[in-house]
Amino acid sequence: MSEISMNTASAAEGTMAQPQLREVPAVRMEAVYKHYGDFTALNEVDLKVAKGEKIVVCGPSGSGKSTLIRCINHIEKHDEGLIYVNGIELDHQRKNIDAVRRDTGMVFQSFNLFPHMTVLENCVLAPMTVSSMSRAEAKDLAMHFLTKVRIPDQAEKFPGQLSGGQQQRVAIARALCMRPKIMLFDEPTSALDPEMVKEVLETMKKLAEEGMTMLCVTHEMGFAREVADRIVFMNEGKAVEQAAPEEFFKNPKSERARTFLDQIIH
Amino acid sequence: MSHFSPTAAVNYFFNYFLMKGVLVTIGLTVAAVVGGLILGMGIALMRMSSNPVLSGFSRLYVWFFRGTPLLIQLVVIYSGLPQLGIKFSVITCALVGLILNEAAYLAEIVRSGFMAVSAGQREAAWALSLSPWVTFHRVTLPQAFRLMIPPLGNSINSLLKATSLASVISVEELMRRSDMLMQEHFQILEVYAAATAYYLILTSVWDAVQRRLEKHFGRSSAAKSRRVAARAPVAQANVEARA
Ligand SMILES: Nc1ncnc2c1ncn2[C@@H]1O[C@H](COP(=O)(O)OP(=O)(O)OP(=O)(O)O)[C@@H](O)[C@H]1O
Ligand SMILES: [Mg+2]
Numbered sequence: 024m025s026e027i028s029m030n031t032a033s034a035a036e037g038t039m040a041q042p043q044l045r046e047v048p049a050v051r052m053e054a055v056y057k058h059y060g061d062f063t064a065l066n067e068v069d070l071k072v073a074k075g076e077k078i079v080v081c082g083p084s085g086s087g088k089s090t091l092i093r094c095i096n097h098i099e100k101h102d103e104g105l106i107y108v109n110g111i112e113l114d115h116q117r118k119n120i121d122a123v124r125r126d127t128g129m130v131f132q133s134f135n136l137f138p139h140m141t142v143l144e145n146c147v148l149a150p151m152t153v154s155s156m157s158r159a160e161a162k163d164l165a166m167h168f169l170t171k172v173r174i175p176d177q178a179e180k181f182p183g184q185l186s187g188g189q190q191q192r193v194a195i196a197r198a199l200c201m202r203p204k205i206m207l208f209d210e211p212t213s214a215l216d217p218e219m220v221k222e223v224l225e226t227m228k229k230l231a232e233e234g235m236t237m238l239c240v241t242h243e244m245g246f247a248r249e250v251a252d253r254i255v256f257m258n259e260g261k262a263v264e265q266a267a268p269e270e271f272f273k274n275p276k277s278e279r280a281r282t283f284l285d286q287i288i289h
Numbered sequence: 290m291s292h293f294s295p296t297a298a299v300n301y302f303f304n305y306f307l308m309k310g311v312l313v314t315i316g317l318t319v320a321a322v323v324g325g326l327i328l329g330m331g332i333a334l335m336r337m338s339s340n341p342v343l344s345g346f347s348r349l350y351v352w353f354f355r356g357t358p359l360l361i362q363l364v365v366i367y368s369g370l371p372q373l374g375i376k377f378s379v380i381t382c383a384l385v386g387l388i389l390n391e392a393a394y395l396a397e398i399v400r401s402g403f404m405a406v407s408a409g410q411r412e413a414a415w416a417l418s419l420s421p422w423v424t425f426h427r428v429t430l431p432q433a434f435r436l437m438i439p440p441l442g443n444s445i446n447s448l449l450k451a452t453s454l455a456s457v458i459s460v461e462e463l464m465r466r467s468d469m470l471m472q473e474h475f476q477i478l479e480v481y482a483a484a485t486a487y488y489l490i491l492t493s494v495w496d497a498v499q500r501r502l503e504k505h506f507g508r509s510s511a512a513k514s515r516r517v518a519a520r521a522p523v524a525q526a527n528v529e530a531r532a
Contacts, residue, residue, distance in 0.1 A: 096415075098416060124415065124416065124417075127416070128417075131409060131412070131413065135407075139431050139432055148417070149417040152419060152427070153417070201418070
């Protein structure tokens with residue numbers, strides 16, 4: 024816990040003036056590897072995310088984007104290297120995994136709402152069972168966040184009765200009910216009809232404006248341009264480029280990133 | 290004796306001796322379902338465990354009990370085991386046989402129910418830092434159970450009828466008592482008409498219960514699966530690839 028960051032690589036970090044608290048990054052990955060059999064899904068990934076920073080992860084299909092963010096809350100177990108989340112080392116120990124998961128919220132491409140529970144039940148389950156809140160407290164909290172994602176009137180419905188965009192906003196509210204410090208998004212709009220993409224992106228922008236630390240895998244380049252502090256481009260398991268959006272879009276360094284951007288934008 | 294007497298059949302239907310046999314049939318079925326579900330759940334958990342000894346044992350168990358007739362299992366337990374000095378009462382023999390046999394079928398049903406709950410559900414539970422117990426009994430179990438109801442219902446229907454095999458080892462359930470009445474009065478069709486009516490009533494009542502259960506537990510699911518299947522082919526493919 025008492026590690027003091029000695030990396031000088033990240034220029035975005037604060038000055039040397041207050042190294043103790045300021046410099047514990049939200050996420051720090053060092054030489055992380057993940058293998059599936061012979062296949063290397065993450066290949067020596069280094070990544071540092073400062074508190075409040077917004078990162079967009081992009082790259083071709085199969086490049087390891089999902090694997091990367093799923094390792095951050097230990098839904099996928101990394102094989103080598105170090106991952107720290109808010110200074111907690113993800114060392115496969117139960118208590119550390121739990122601590123990290125309490126600090127992170129995750130939103131999935133396929134929503135993964137619990138279909139047998141109402142929207143409200145989806146939202147209060149974790150606060151009541153993990154944070155031991157009373158039902159009344161948890162309900163207030165849930166309604167607060169459902170209002171924030173602009174669907175308080177759907178609280179008593181089942182997920183199957185909502186549109187995709189509404190379901191994804193519920194998923195965001197459900198994650199927020201655990202008051203996470205970091206939000207992870209894995210292609211949150213890819214399963215949505217085009218007209219619903221906007222409402223979800225708007226919700227994410229609002230979250231970004233409030234200072235949430237965010238890692239988003241997305242191909243919504245408009246969102247990336249507007250919201251991201253940094254873009255991480257993945258290819259074949261490596262984080263090949265990390266740059267501010269303007270820089271990344273204007274002159275991507277690698278050939279692979281150039282062809283990728285060509286495909287995505289046209 | 291070349292005619293069928295409806296009055297006699299009705300009399301057998303209301304025969305007190307036969308009715309007690311019906312109660313035994315119901316008792317055997319309920320006990321075998323409860324016992325079979327508990328044991329079957331254990332067998333299914335073993336099968337899903339990563340420990341090769343446990344999953345191997347579970348596989349062997351299911352293979353054996355589904356691969357041999359219940360009739361042989363009952364006879365072996367009742368008349369074969371005493372040869373090794375293991376002796377139970379008649380009713381215990383019937384229960385042991387029915388439970389062991391039913392557990393093998395229910396284990397497969399339980400297992401496929403859990404396998405059909407998408408990996409994304411478990412991942413969402415982890416991401417919310419739900420405990421393993423809450424994940425199991427609030428997230429996966431209710432969804433798996435809903436998927437289990439139709440095959441579970443069919444299995445219980447079969448079991449209801451399969452309890453008649455216990456008559457062979459002289460358990461006085463509905464079938465056995467029908468046999469006894471038949472041998473006493475030789476009104477074969479009349480006795481079995483009454484027994485048949487009881488079996489039909491029992492299976493029909495169970496059918497109705499099953500339909501109620503399906504309706505109760507299925508209320509929120511149909512719309513969801515249709516919508517997600519239509520909207521998110523990519524998402525589903527992803528989930529399947531990981532499973
Ligand atoms: N459970 C698994 N078993 C084996 N291989 C896997 C598994 N999960 C992912 N992979 C492989 O690892 C690689 C990276 O997968 P990942 O899901 O991280 O890619 P991605 O960049 O998110 O792709 P996409 O844009 O298609 O979502 C892929 O080639 C994938 O086939
Ligand atoms: Mg992915």
